[in-house]
Amino acid sequence: AQKVTQAQTEISVVEKEDVTLDCVYETRDTTYYLFWYKQPPSGELVFLIRRNSFDEQNEISGRYSWNFQKSTSSFNFTITASQVVDSAVYFCALSENTGTASKLTFGTGTRLQVTL
């Protein structure tokens, strides 16, 4: 069975600090996708990034960057120069094809609080 672990329950930082959210996953599949979603208080899951299991190239997009390492089954997410608007719950998720369906397995989330 697939599993996603986000060991950090809650992180508090002061604005402009850098922060890294950790994600470790378990799967027996050779083809899979990893996702990061942001969930503000409104509840909607906002898509941030998707990576497939064959693409270990790390990426920087504005203040966001991602570090995907298959050797350690980790897919970490870094926010540079954090802002108050970054305050939200962040979820790491792993997808799989199961028979005729596909589904996401989510971690328990990391609550990020950015203060002035």
Added chain:
Amino acid sequence: DAGVTQSPTHLIKTRGQQVTLRCSPISGHKSVSWYQQVLGQGPQFIFQYYEKEERGRGNFPDRFSARQFPNYSSELNVNALLLGDSALYLCASSLGNRQLYGYTFGSGTRLTVV
């Protein structure tokens, strides 16, 4: 273009009642998945529908059922509500039923069972 729309946004039900939640996917998307998110947890997979057929089901009791209509919208039904069914119910829209298509989520329906 409209995103994934869910209705209602909030509702309160009494134990034992039945509830129906609705989801309209992004135009052109033929797959709808349902997830339950209990407070403090990550979303849990309930169902995936594609081309009006159930393609996958998570570990939920038979009290949970769903269907997809010819216009690809979907309804999630929960019978004999329990207090533990209180959660945010999220709908995800996708082009197809394979993982490569990715998923776009709606804002959810927050259900409170009293």
